[in-house]
Amino acid sequence: MEIKELTRAEEQIMQELWKLNKAFVKEIIEEMDEPKPAYNTVSTIIRILETKGFVGHESFGKSHRYFPKISKDDYKEFATGKLLLGYFDNSANNxxxxxxxxxxxxxxxxxxLLKLLAEAKKKAK
Known part of the structure; x- marks a missing residue:
């Protein structure tokens, strides 16, 4: 599945959902910083995230409990790659x-970082 870029609002909600793992809209809002967004706003964004393939849901009557379908690590890899390519000519050095x-x-x-690089170099040999 191709990962798409998140808007700022979508990313805020995904950050909370990644922390919670599974949550109802109300639980996501409870975790958000003040000023808390309106329930309908979060609900709409969650449905957009579901359309984009980031979120799935389980039904409990008329309620839905949402869960991430894309891991935080997968999105981090995508976002870092986009940053590296788009702003630093694909150069980690830059x-x-x-x-x-x-x-x-x-x-x-x-x-x-130098220690991490030295360890990686040892493992690569």
Whole structure:
């Protein structure tokens, strides 16, 4: 299945659904930050997410309990790839340099990344 990009509102709801794993609209709203969106707004967005293939549901009479059909890790891979390709010429080096220059990544984080890279290099051998 092809993953599509989420709008900001859709992503907010998916973040809550990924945390909850299964939830009714009311439960999703309870987890959201203030100001909480209207029930109808969340319900509409959930139905859009279902049409896009992100969400499925189980029926309980007239109520529906929703669950993610696409994992957070799968969407993270899609979004990161889109970011890398669209803004950094598909270069992890360009992206890392940007985060360092913009101070979104400190030296401690960079050291941890270097350790991860060294471990990955050992595993690849």
């Amino acid at each position: 992206m890392l340099s940007f985060f360092l220059e913009e101070k979104k990544l400190n030296l401690k984080d960079a050291d941890e």
